[in-house]
Amino acid sequence: MMSILEFYQKFKKREISPVEVTKEYLRKIEKKDKDIGAFITLSKKLAIKQAEIAEKRFKEEENPPLLCGIPCAIKDNILVEGIKCTAGSLILENYIASFDATAIKKLKKEGAVILGKTNMDEFAMGSSTENSAFFPTKNPLSKDRVPGGSSGGSAAAVAADFCQFALGSDTGGSIRQPASFCGIVGFKPTYGRVSRFGLIAMASSLDQIGPLTKTVEDAEIVFKVIEGKDENDSTTIKASFSPFSPVSLSKLKIGLPKEYFVEGIQKEVKESIEEAIKKLEKNGAHFENISLPHTKYALPVYYLIMSSEVSSNLARYDGICYGRSILEEKGEEFKKDFFEVISSTRAKFLGREVKRRILLGTFALSAGYFDKYYLLALKIRNLIKQDFDKAFKKVDIILTPTSPTLPFKLGERISDPIKMYLADIYTVSANLAGLPALSLPCKKIKKLPVGLQIIGNFLEDEKVLSVAKEIEKILKET
Amino acid sequence: MFDIDHISRLVKIKLSQKEKKELEKEFSLILKFVEKIKEVKIKKDVKPLRHIAPLKNVLREDEPKEFKKRKLLFPKEKKKEDFFKTKPVF
Numbered sequence: 001m002m003s004i005l006e007f008y009q010k011f012k013k014r015e016i017s018p019v020e021v022t023k024e025y026l027r028k029i030e031k032k033d034k035d036i037g038a039f040i041t042l043s044k045k046l047a048i049k050q051a052e053i054a055e056k057r058f059k060e061e062e063n064p065p066l067l068c069g070i071p072c073a074i075k076d077n078i079l080v081e082g083i084k085c086t087a088g089s090l091i092l093e094n095y096i097a098s099f100d101a102t103a104i105k106k107l108k109k110e111g112a113v114i115l116g117k118t119n120m121d122e123f124a125m126g127s128s129t130e131n132s133a134f135f136p137t138k139n140p141l142s143k144d145r146v147p148g149g150s151s152g153g154s155a156a157a158v159a160a161d162f163c164q165f166a167l168g169s170d171t172g173g174s175i176r177q178p179a180s181f182c183g184i185v186g187f188k189p190t191y192g193r194v195s196r197f198g199l200i201a202m203a204s205s206l207d208q209i210g211p212l213t214k215t216v217e218d219a220e221i222v223f224k225v226i227e228g229k230d231e232n233d234s235t236t237i238k239a240s241f242s243p244f245s246p247v248s249l250s251k252l253k254i255g256l257p258k259e260y261f262v263e264g265i266q267k268e269v270k271e272s273i274e275e276a277i278k279k280l281e282k283n284g285a286h287f288e289n290i291s292l293p294h295t296k297y298a299l300p301v302y303y304l305i306m307s308s309e310v311s312s313n314l315a316r317y318d319g320i321c322y323g324r325s326i327l328e329e330k331g332e333e334f335k336k337d338f339f340e341v342i343s344s345t346r347a348k349f350l351g352r353e354v355k356r357r358i359l360l361g362t363f364a365l366s367a368g369y370f371d372k373y374y375l376l377a378l379k380i381r382n383l384i385k386q387d388f389d390k391a392f393k394k395v396d397i398i399l400t401p402t403s404p405t406l407p408f409k410l411g412e413r414i415s416d417p418i419k420m421y422l423a424d425i426y427t428v429s430a431n432l433a434g435l436p437a438l439s440l441p442c443k444k445i446k447k448l449p450v451g452l453q454i455i456g457n458f459l460e461d462e463k464v465l466s467v468a469k470e471i472e473k474i475l476k477e478t
Numbered sequence: 479m480f481d482i483d484h485i486s487r488l489v490k491i492k493l494s495q496k497e498k499k500e501l502e503k504e505f506s507l508i509l510k511f512v513e514k515i516k517e518v519k520i521k522k523d524v525k526p527l528r529h530i531a532p533l534k535n536v537l538r539e540d541e542p543k544e545f546k547k548r549k550l551l552f553p554k555e556k557k558k559e560d561f562f563k564t565k566p567v568f
Contacts, residue, residue, distance in 0.1 A: 192533075234533070297517075300512040300513075311489065321562075325565070339490060346490060355497075358491065359482075373512070376515055376516070383518070383524060417504060432530075
């Protein structure tokens with residue numbers, strides 16, 4: 001397994017060439033992705049063109065940027081100009097992005113090579129990538145299991161070495177949970193650190209773009225490139241990247257929230273995390289038991305807020321502006337009924353989970369129910385944030401499992417929405433409170449990986465990455 | 479109460495009878511799940527948290543600027559000169 005820095009050194013010494021590497025990756029994907037289903041679209045032409053530019057830069061520039069020539073994959077809800085962007089939905093099956101997302105613009109400027117767009121749950125709604133309107137993605141580590149979701153295609157692409165890194169989006173755990181299921185690193189930055197301009201919106205107060213990588217160091221390199229204030233996203237925060245000097249675990253207090261180790265957690269997961277904690281203790285880490293008392297309400301609060309925002313954000317898919325439309329086939333019949341066009345288009349081209357969330361959100365916002373559901377959820381969201389504020393007065397960082405279970409089997413949960421929702425139980429709180437959080441692999445049970453989550457205080461992304469680097473090192477050594 | 483006909487009219491999604499039946503069943507479970515939040519005792523001074531970013535609204539100077547990148551807004555196939563072309567819907 002190579003790291004971004006190793007690639008970079010080899011490119012610089014001309015031991016390998018960006019064009020050759022890109023072609024090799026494209027060949028590999030074409031040969032092997034049939035069994036995995038990580039990609040929806042391959043952007044071959046664009047990739048070769050970018051690789052040629054990168055190759056030229058290595059010849060002409062003394063120190064090209066670190067991501068120059070590095071092959072990557074992009075979740076199919078992030079716009080890449082001229083490339084199809086489906087968001088995993090039939091309604092955008094034919095939609096071609098007319099501009100680059102800010103994160104993509106930054107990657108391109110660095111010289112990264114975009115190989116293609118990865119599979120996902122429709123509009124990022126799901127935890128297994130089985131809700132993709134096109135096909136499910138399989139877990140490369142064990143093909144009868146799901147890769148997690150919704151960035152399952154991105155996680156599978158990194159785990160199968162179809163690319164060096166991938167971008168995903170995380171609204172309630174959609175980067176961290178698939179990273180955990182595929183045995184890789186996934187990082188959700190602080191809300192506002194990475195521009196959402198050009199990310200197809202799901203729940204705007206929770207969505208955040210972040211990297212899926214093979215190592216924490218790679219995640220840091222990619223994050224440094226994509227973060228930053230953007231005039232096209234008014235919620236971005238100005239916080240210049242400051243590499244946190246290497247941390248010594250012995251100087252940190254790590255919090256263990258008791259609410260994350262109770263009912264519902266699979267025995268193997270609990271034991272793996274406890275084993276990791278012991279190893280870290282041996283290496284000088286200090287742990288402290290803490291309490292985040294409103295944890296058990298995080299998931300229902302998340303479902304109400306997310307669905308409410310979804311119901312508004314997805315109103316734009318009306319069969320008129322862009323994407324597929326019932327007018328394609330029944331133009332004449334519907335000509336005189338505007339609402340019929342919209343409701344028939346949405347009925348035909350939106351999937352079940354998407355409909356469910358639009359309905360739930362609209363209900364939670366409707367007259368007579370607004371106070372009881374949406375407003376109450378927002379108040380509890382504040383209490384959840386206050387829990388974290390209090391905790392971070394006592395500890396520097398919080399450690400939890402990423403997912404309560406090992407990767408589950410394809411088809412095992414798809415018919416039970418509540419069971420599927422529970423897959424996000426440890427990840428949604430960081431979105432509700434806007435905090436940076438990272439998942440890294442901590443153990444394998446037979447072939448199946450267990451992920452460990454680190455949550456940091458608001459805007460302490462660099463600290464999360466530095467602590468994660470230390471933990472990664474210790475867990476690898478032993 | 480959750481009235482599926484009313485809500486489906488609001489969201490403009492046509493539902494078949496079969497879909498309505500299934501969704502109604504699913505919703506009774508989902509609502510039971512989210513209603514857990516009613517247990518929480520909320521003190522009067524707890525404000526709703528709509529957004530996490532510690533930002534205030536910033537207005538730019540009120541100077542007219544011409545928007546020239548119309549191609550950004552329109553999918554290629556629907557752009558006609560400077561207009562947006564769609565099939566008739568009325």
